[in-house]
Amino acid sequence: MENSEAVTVIATAARLVQVEPMQMIGALSEALATLVPHRAAAQLSPQCAGSPMNAAGDEQITALITGAELAPFLGSVNAGQPWHGQAPIGGTDQTVLAIASDHAPRGSVLVFVLDPDTRIPAEVLPLVQTLWDLVTAHFQRLTLEIEPSVLAQARAVAMAREVVAAELSDAHTATLAALLGVLRNRQIDDAEARTTAVDLALNALADLRTDSQRDRADAGEEPAGRAFQRLADSLHTLVRHLPVELELDAPSNDRLLPSDLAHAARVAVRAAVLAMLGQDGVRRIRVGWRLSSTGLQATVRDDGPGVLDDRLDLGRIAERLRTQGGRLDVEAVPGWGLTLRIMLPVALSDVAKTARALTTTISAAGKVLAAEPLAALGQRELEVLERLAQGQRNRVIADSLHITESTVKYHVANILTKLAVTSRTEAAALYLATASA
Numbered sequence: 280m281e282n283s284e285a286v287t288v289i290a291t292a293a294r295l296v297q298v299e300p301m302q303m304i305g306a307l308s309e310a311l312a313t314l315v316p317h318r319a320a321a322q323l324s325p326q327c328a329g330s331p332m333n334a335a336g337d338e339q340i341t342a343l344i345t346g347a348e349l350a351p352f353l354g355s356v357n358a359g360q361p362w363h364g365q366a367p368i369g370g371t372d373q374t375v376l377a378i379a380s381d382h383a384p385r386g387s388v389l390v391f392v393l394d395p396d397t398r399i400p401a402e403v404l405p406l407v408q409t410l411w412d413l414v415t416a417h418f419q420r421l422t423l424e425i426e427p428s429v430l431a432q433a434r435a436v437a438m439a440r441e442v443v444a445a446e447l448s449d450a451h452t453a454t455l456a457a458l459l460g461v462l463r464n465r466q467i468d469d470a471e472a473r474t475t476a477v478d479l480a481l482n483a484l485a486d487l488r489t490d491s492q493r494d495r496a497d498a499g500e501e502p503a504g505r506a507f508q509r510l511a512d513s514l515h516t517l518v519r520h521l522p523v524e525l526e527l528d529a530p531s532n533d534r535l536l537p538s539d540l541a542h543a544a545r546v547a548v549r550a551a552v553l554a555m556l557g558q559d560g561v562r563r564i565r566v567g568w569r570l571s572s573t574g575l576q577a578t579v580r581d582d583g584p585g586v587l588d589d590r591l592d593l594g595r596i597a598e599r600l601r602t603q604g605g606r607l608d609v610e611a612v613p614g615w616g617l618t619l620r621i622m623l624p625v626a627l628s629d630v631a632k633t634a635r636a637l638t639t640t641i642s643a644a645g646k647v648l649a650a651e652p653l654a655a656l657g658q659r660e661l662e663v664l665e666r667l668a669q670g671q672r673n674r675v676i677a678d679s680l681h682i683t684e685s686t687v688k689y690h691v692a693n694i695l696t697k698l699a700v701t702s703r704t705e706a707a708a709l710y711l712a713t714a715s716a
């Protein structure tokens with residue numbers, strides 16, 4: 280190895296320890312452009328609660344890279360053993376160089392997106408590995424040195440993000456379960472099934488868009504009866520086309536509940552019902568709320584097999600409730616069914632409150648997007664999106680618009696970024712939902 284390469288790496292290390300964490304990946308990408316020629320670089324450092332994932336380079340790639348794509352490298356690439364191969368990055372298979380480090384308790388990974396024919400000299404890899412180890416150790420030291428209150432807040436936000444992601448996942452799961460119930464129902468014909476499925480999808484979009492408006496109307500408190508009715512409406516939609524009878528036991532009084540508590544109870548009960556529907560032989564589910572001066576208890580019972588197995592993902596529900604200051608009690612009686620008791624205190628944890636604030640922010644952003652969802656697109660991008668919604672491929676779009684296929688790819692990348700979606704299918708669905716609104 281030439282001395283100049285070692286000097287480059289040492290100089291890079293000296294520069295990186297002086298930059299802010301958010302600017303690190305850009306400085307690293309620029310400094311290693313000669314030693315490791317690449318189109319984009321991305322890093323995932325779980326110890327950085329505020330911004331664990333960052334990327335730099337070709338914006339058509341970096342705009343599409345997600346933490347979910349980088350996370351598998353943490354488990355599959357060994358520290359000290361750089362890996363070169365094909366992996367999905369930015370939504371497509373790319374040639375990558377992945378470097379993992381164990382100089383932090385949760386590890387870290389640096390991924391370079393290379394041109395297909397690029398090969399990095401073997402003698403360069405130890406230097407890049409050492410540099411990434413140094414950066415990881417530097418990040419870990421910064422994390423430990425952060426003022427405790429600031430660190431606690433960052434961790435609370437990170438945990439709240441996980442809660443929000445789980446809530447959104449449950450909402451999407453409920454919608455998909457309702458759609459599958461329609462499509463699998465042999466008592467309705469294809470035309471009716473298609474119409475009903477479209478109605479369900481549009482209603483789900485409308486619910487996501489109007490949540491923030493309803494939350495603001497509640498002004499921090501919500502009557503127990505109204506809160507339970509919102510839950511009942513969502514559960515009826517979920518099981519409407521399933522062979523399951525839903526029994527509801529509304530609260531006996533209509534006193535005001537903190538809106539955070541009502542929301543947490545609805546989310547927890549919906550997750551419990553979804554878990555029960557994954558069992559075989561469930562024909563009846565009963566849901567009830569009971570209020571006390573200290574909190575709310577929701578009870579969910581079924582008539583299923585009454586056996587705890589891998590299909591019941593109750594651990595995730597219990598963990599989420601613990602972060603909110605609540606708990607989950609489970610009673611399983613083989614042959615008789617399952618009973619879940621969800622206890623939530625009046626004063627939820629700071630994580631729950633932060634999660635609710637993030638959820639409201641996301642809903643508000645969705646409402647703004649719903650007003651003019653395509654306003655950010657240019658005329659050519661609208662033309663491309665219209666053809667995407669018709670199911671046309673890039674080559675067909677290019678021919679019809681008299682542009683090159685690479686230009687179509689460029690427009691598609693911009694469309695995904697501006698619409699804040701991750702796939703062509705999501706963009707097409709948003710276009711169709713807007714057109715029919």
